[in-house]
Amino acid sequence: MEPVYEPPAPAPIRRLQESLINRIAAGEIIHRPASALKELLENSLDAGATSIRVTVKDGGLKYLQIQDNGCGIRKSDLPILAERFTTSKLSTFSDLSRLTTYGFRGEALASISHVAHLSVTTKTRTTTCAYKAHYSDGKLVPAQPGQTEEPKPCAGNDGTSITIENLFFNTPTRLAALRNTSEEYSRILDVMNKYAIHNPSVAFTCKKAGSASPDLSTPSGSSTKHAIKIIYGRTIEKDLLETRVKEDSKKTEESWSADIHFTNANYQAKKMMFLLFINSRLVESQRIKRALENVYTGILPKGASPFIYLSLKIDPRSVDVNVHPTKKEVHFLNEEEITTRICDVVQEKIAEKSHSRVFEYQTLLTGGIVESSGQKSDKKRKDAPAEIHSADKGDQEEGAASGSGRRKYSMFPVVNPSQIGDSSADPNLSQSFSRYREVKESECFLTSVIGLRKRLEKGKHKLLTEILEKHIFVGIVDMDLCLSLVQYSTKLYLVNHGALAEELFYQLGLRQFGDFSRLKLEPSPSLHDLIGIAVDEEEISEETTLSKSEIVDRIVKLLREGPRRSMLAEYFSLKISEDGLVQSLPLLLRDYTPNLDKLPLFLMRLGTQVNWASETECFETFLRELAYFYVPGPMLDAQASVDLEQEKEEEETAGARAERWQIQHILFPAMRRYLAAPKSLLDVDVVQVASLPDLYKVFERC
Structure with a gap:
């Protein structure tokens, strides 16, 4: 007989211990060091501080101190300072509808005292000395065993200094989840940045303990635009627009205003930076954020995002600030109407600035025949004399190899740019990058390199x-003709991205001369085998008496010669071992992988097209060949071009998708930043195909 199921007896309901209640409440307010800092920042600003200094150790978990020059705290208030629901901001429930301060619940310091060791040093302007107090679980505690818990007089400046040590020492689960101190420090810096932008009249400083220089330093008495420039750099400043929106009495009953700083159509970030302050309170609103994102949807290319700082001032009676424990969210009346009005003004301002720019009209941009980079480059290289230079000066034999090389099979894998840096993605290819993402100009004192750089700037x-x-x-x-469309102001241009890329990579090579990062090849292929692949694909000129194997040996000997091999390694990070293995190639642009199918041709052409007799010409011709190697796109032979239309109809391969990604997300942004475009590109590689004002004239005649 089966046993009869009986429900469990009801457990008795017990009152939680006060310490457990407080620790649970603290977990709702203090999620991480950055949330503790936010609460303390708001207290400092409420105290009228004009200078706020923050010092951090181990991401704020070990040590977090905030110093201000505000009004300070009276000694008589220190005993209840860290108790729950003690505040100077509220006295009655009706005060909630008239709040103009940041804090009001009186839970911040109490919550911190339950999960950390808290000490406060404070001085008002009317007292002769400062007082220091220590807190634990909301109560005053002695600084050392055997002492009293009473606040002790000490030296100090006007204002308050709050120190948090060993945050989450009694909540090990929370502490274990926050072991990445670098990330925690980044979050702290992010909070400081946002409040520094919203409070430009206040001086903000943030640094790591023991560091000589701060990571954030803004002056007092500044402007919002200047603060944005200090924090996010000059790049954003030139593309920054600002406007002020006021109440539209026909649409809303409540008065409101908004100050907005936002970027124009030229600024493109990978991630949207959205700073929202409502009545000076840093909050989040997914509805407002999505609405502003939609404004930029038709303006920025896919994957690009803007910067927006929005400060909204609303009648406090229209705002409910008491909807989230950390005050992260607020609700307010007429939210949809206000959001729509703000978005309309932002869109109008962007459109106005986008169509108001005037520049000189260039007739060269309206004509010309665009040819593929492959056609152009092949023509240029077929017309150039091909030479084999021996190891001995003056021992040259012309016509040993001609043409640009044709690929019939792939020897190397095409690496997806998203896999770069992930050794598990391709064990045969690893890259060592420079520490900084920015491509910095190397310091070089060679007259030849200085002259080449000056020539670039002059041209x-x-x-x-x-x-x-x-x-x-x-x-x-x-993709096959290397054609892309770009917009500038009111005009549309068809550009040969292959030709632009070739010039870009030449300039990047010259920019990093002597200080290249390396593209490391593992296992290292044989130099002799690679050059043999390229020479086998060439048609040997009738003028030469050398066989293909002799040509290969001549080029290998040239590149493996001791002084020349050392020069290639030192100046260009092209490392060839003594036994003839290609160990590394120069890395011109981080996250960009050249088509390694072109490597045999590149190495062969170093022997035939580089002028090793002249220093300036040697460096220039080598960098030109390196740039040609880096240009995107496969090499097509005559037979492949016949099947071009058929290939277009086939499903796009993973390699083609990766190449498209590199062109859009790496090449064009790099051109925007580093390319000093020479006039020669105007001949056939940049063609204006549409002009909005001209189209309007056509429509007017219709």
Whole structure:
């Protein structure tokens, strides 16, 4: 007989211990060091501080101190300072509807005291000395065993200094989840940055303990725009717009205003930076954020995001601030109408600035025939004399190899750019990157390199450089012909991204001369085998008496010669071992992988197209060949071009998708930042195809 199921007896309901209640409440307010800092920052600002200094150790978990020069705390208030629901901001429930301060619940210091060791040093302007107090679980405690818990007089400046030590020491689960101190420090810095932008009249400083220089330092009495420039750099400043929106009495009954700083169509970030303050309170609103994102959807290319700082002032009676324990969210009346009005003004301002720019019209941009980079480059290289230089000076034999090389099979894998840096993605290829993502100009005292750099600057075409610097990427038109569309102001341009990329990589090579990062090849392929692949694909000129194997040996000997091999390794990070293995290649642009199918041709052409007899010409021709190797796109032979249309109809391969990704997300942003465009690109590689004012004239005649 089966046993009869009986429900369990009801457990008795007990009153939780006060310490457990407080610790649970603390977990709702203090999630991590950054949330503790936010509460303390708001207290300092409420105290009228004009200078706030923050010192951090181990991401704020070990030590977090905030010092201000505000009004301070009276000695008589110190005994209840860290008790729950003690505040100077509220006295009656009706005060909630008239709040103009940050804090009001009186839970911040109490919560911190339950999960950390808390000490407070404070001095008001009317007292002769400062007082220091220590707290635990909301109560005053002695600083040392055997002492009294009473606040002790000490030296100190006007204002308050709050120190938090060993945060979450009694909640090991929370502490274990926050072991990444670098991430925690980044969050602290992010909070400081946002409050520094919203309070430009206050001086903010944030640094790590023991560091000589701060990571954030803003002056007092500044402006919002200046604070944004200090924190996010000059790049964002030139693309920053600002406007003020006031109440539209026809749509809303309550008065409100909004100050907005936002970027124009030229600024493109990978991630949206959205700072929202409502009545000076840092909050989040997914509805407002999505609405503003939609404004930029038709303006920025896919994957690009703007910067927006929005400060909204609303009648306190229209705002409910008591909807979230950390005050992260608020609700207010007429939210939809106010959001719509703000978005409309932002869109109008962007459109106005986008169509008000005037620049000199260039007739060269409206004509010309665009040819593929492959056609152009092959033509240029077929016309150039091919030479084999021996190890001995003056021992040259012309016509040993001609043409640009044809690929019939792939020897190397095509690496997806998203896999770069992930050794598990491809064990045969690893890369060592420089520490900084920015491509910095190397320090070089060689007269030849200095002269080449000056020549670049002198040959820069100002308007074309500005077009590429401030363009908006529209899309790739044809991968095989290397054609893409970009927009600048009110005009649309068809560009040969292959030719632009070749010039970009030449300039990046010259920029990093002698200080290249390396693209390491593992296992290292044989130099002799690689050059043999390229020479086998060439048609040997009738003028030469050398066989293909002799040509290969001549080029290998040239590149393996001791002084030349050392020079290639030192200046260009092209490392060839003594036994003839290619160990590393120069890495011109982080996150960009060249098509390694071109490596045999590149190495062969180092023997035939580089002028090793002249220092300046040697460096220039080597960098030109390196740039050609880096240009995106496969090499197509005559037979492959016949099947071009058939290939277009086939499903796009993973390699093609990776190449598209590199062109849009790496090449064009790099052009925007680093390319000093020469006038020669105007001949056939940049063609204006549409102009909005001209289209309007056509419509007017219709």
